[in-house]
Amino acid sequence: MDHTYQRPLQLPACCSVLSAEEMTYTEGGALSINITPEQVMAFGINATVNLLGMMGRYAFQAAVSGMQNALNDGLGVGDAIGHYWGKLNTWSKVATIGLAGLGGYYAYAQARSIYLSLKGFVTELKDAVDQYKADKQAAQEADQQNCLPTLVALC
Known part of the structure; x- marks a missing residue:
């Protein structure tokens, strides 16, 4: 296309000149x-698993952290567990038991x-070894069957 200006056409940096042979899309591009x-x-499954994993890690x-603090304060292991358990409210205790159950089930599922x-x-x-032995036995029997006519002819 001819233009009547004496100097070249200058476009902004975000635009590029297309030749007539290049394909452009006039429709589409919508999401x-x-x-x-x-x-x-x-x-949904991935979100649930990740949420449970995050809650379990927390x-x-x-x-x-609670056990370490109790042990650092001079309590024994049993007293530290009792102290930590005593600090939890009802919902925290339910969540702890539930997550421990889920953790146990996860360990069982992984072991299984x-x-x-x-x-x-x-x-x-074992099946591959049995098949190998059966093939070897069949090959030996076939070799014995092939040798039998030769022995009869020699007699």
């Missing part, structure tokens, strides 16, 4: 959100997962 129910469920850190993984590995390894 499009396609969220599936599976994504919503995964988000409760654990508070318990450890490790056990099942090892059991599956050992089972697969």
Whole structure:
């Protein structure tokens, strides 16, 4: 396109000149959100797990800090536990018991997962060894069957 000015056209730094061969989009660019129910469920599960993890870490850190303070003040372990437990209100005690239960269940789930993984590995390894032995036995029997006509012909 021709312009009648004597000097070159100067554009602001945020603009760029496009040649006629370059493609430009005249429609679109709007924000499009396609969220599936599976994504919503995964988000909810992740948010819940992260919230419980954060609460558990806070409760654990508070318990450890309280125990350390009690032990530093000269109390024995049993007295420190009693002192810490006595300082908690009812909801804190409920939350402590609940989070301890969740922590125990988490440890159980992890131990069970490790056990099942090892059991599956050992089972697969045993099946592979049994298959190898069966293949080796079949190969030996096939070799013996191949040798039998030769022995008969020699007689």
